[in-house]
Amino acid sequence: MESLVGAGGVYGGWEMTRCPIVAVLLGVALLAQSLGADEHPSGSPVGASGPIISEFMAANEAGLRDRYGDHPDWIEIYNPTDQAIDLAGWHLTNDRKSPRLWTFPAGVRISAGRYVVVFASKRNSSEGGELHASFKLKASGGYLALTRPDGSVAHDFGGGYPPQRADISFGIPRAADGEPVAPTYLAKPTPGKMNRPAVRLGPAIQDVRHTPAQPRPGDAVTVIVRAGRGAALVLHYRVMFGDEVEAPMFDDGAHGDAAAGDGVYAASIPAGKAETGEMIRWYVTAADGGGGHTSRFPAFVATDAPQYLGTVIADPDAPRRSVPVFRWFAPEAQRAQSDEAGRVSVYFLGRFYDNVRVRRRGAATTRGYRFHANPKHQFVWREGERPVGKINVNYRSSLDETLLRPTLAFETYRDAGSFYCATFPVRLEHNGRLEGLAYFVEEPGPDYLRRQGLAGNGPLYKATYLHPQMNDLKAYKKRTRRWEDQSDLRAFFDGIHQRPGPARDRFILQNLDLPSFINYMAATTIINDSDHIQKNFLLYKDIDGDGRWRVLPWDKDLTFGKHWKTPDYGADISQLHPL
DSSP: OOOEEETTEEEOTTOOOOOOOHHHHTTHHHHHHHSOTTTSOOOOOOOSSSOEEEEEESOOSSSOOOTTSOOOEEEEEEOOSSSOEEOTTOEEESOTTOTTSEEOOTTOEEOTTOEEEEEESSOOBOGGGOOBOSOOOOTTOBOOEEEOTTSOEEEEOTTOBOOOOTTOEEEOOBOGGGOOOOOEEESSOOTTSOOOBOOOOOOOOEEEEEESSSOOTTOOEEEEEEOOTTOEEEEEEEETTSOOEEEEOBOSSSSSSSSTTSSEEEEEEOTTSSOTTOEEEEEEEEEOTTSSOEEEESOOOSSSSOSOEEEEOOOTTGGGOSSOEEEEEOOHHHHTSSSOOEEEEEEETTEEEEEEEEEEEEOSSEEEEEEEOBTTBOBOOSTTSOOBSEEEEEEEESSOTTSOHHHHHHHHHHHTTOOOOOEEEEEEEETTEEEEEEEEEEOOSHHHHHHTTSOSOSOEEEEOSSOTTOOOGGGEEEOSOTTSOSHHHHHHHHHHTSOSSHHHHHHHHHHBOHHHHHHHHHHHHHTTOOSHHHHOEEEEEOTTTTOOEEEEEOOOSSOTTOOSSSTTTTTTGGGGOOO
16 A cells, blocks of 8 residues: 555554553553543443444544545554554444444554554545545534454444534543543543543534624624533633733623523623724633633634634625625735735634635736635635635735736636636725725635536646646646646656647647637637636646546736737747647
8 A cells, every 4th residue: 555644744554653552551441430421421331352432533623634635534444453454444433323334445454552643524535545434423422333254343432522622632541550441522632642641621602603693883792602500601702902901701691692591602892992993803712610621713723724703894895885895904024024924813704714824926017816615614715616625815906907917817717618716706804994996816725626517626737837838747746636646647647738730639649638628719819818728727637537638718907909018929939839
């Protein structure tokens, strides 16, 4: 098997870091029966005679990343014996009635004292040596079991595992002096490594909301949450980049909560704290009755996660505006940085995104921002469309003063039946003040491909510098399936550069989506784009469909009469293009 690579490091084939915990497991059945449910969540007896589920995460927001760039849930299998175990034919399931729900493929062998990590992503794949089960896990609590080839249960968590929290794993913790312990929460996830000691969490904070949903000038903002009875909750809020303010939350039925003693808590941010267009951010902490264990929401235990929840005071004139308003917030000193990535807040279409990453983008003619959403908190860019992980907002073009050409150009591709990037104008505001007219342009990637009706799992290449001959692999950057080499693109280039004749014709018919390419060229001609063959296109191979390559348009400011400073731009190099 090839090595298995994830965000946590290189997993040697199917075998993980050697680190036995046999002593931890001995006698766990007796202790599990003696511990109360409040001290340790439910767990079935675990012996040391076969593989077990040693750890899993059912709410992976910003933890372990798979090779596709996603953060799916994951399950860790541990071999506590002194002999290697062949897992081929064993199963994992999240359904008690379907013990053989997902089967380990051939070649999955786990050595003594080692680990195997399986992503619960619903991909049902072992491509490239990375295991993906056919199901996902429920963060609200559920069933999880490892079963033998005959379907009998080798290890489960009894009646089921309890509700899970973001980026906190659940499993068998490391214990001091080899004392046996029952499954519980693990604040420091360690996929593929020996588990950390157990941690006791503070009260669970759930169903967090605020009212009014869209506050206007003069409105107080009430934050409402659900937590255990008798907990001590505090609301921490700040306006723009000011100091944090603490306010106790009450469960007395008199502060915007439902009724006294029902576990629903509320506190209000007074009216007038923020002006029109300013943001208010907050988080909630909860301490148990003893005051020794505290929880936080949002948890913010990883860099790529929201630090605050929030909202923006509405602009009364917004309903009369003809274009949507894109608001982003960052200290002026951070905004002044040239191309450095930073963490900012974004408010768009009534949704607040905190601690998102941003960097400046663009080249000679276009400048803009690229915003990277946090995992599991992706951007809603249009109601009814699939949320995306990246969005581009371009605010300047040295050759297109109107900033309308990209929108008109991509709409032309759309109407011609070609692939296109969704593009539309927006009003760009920074820290509540107008920055100018800009335009949103969709980022080509797996989300974009799926919206175009493609599976999105194939190789996607972006042309990165001027090389219209299409024969230099260095001119193309691979955006997806980066664990593979460029042999697929090399084969395509070799095929289209064959000597003209029947063999070349057959190759093009069999390997290029000719109808979509004709539509692409027709639309490109209509918008008068002579810049496309330089580097403003992408190549995609539909490996899950017909196996053909597609040409996808990109960067359309030099269109409708605009060229690169000279009227005959591209007149000669267009003849070099092999297609």
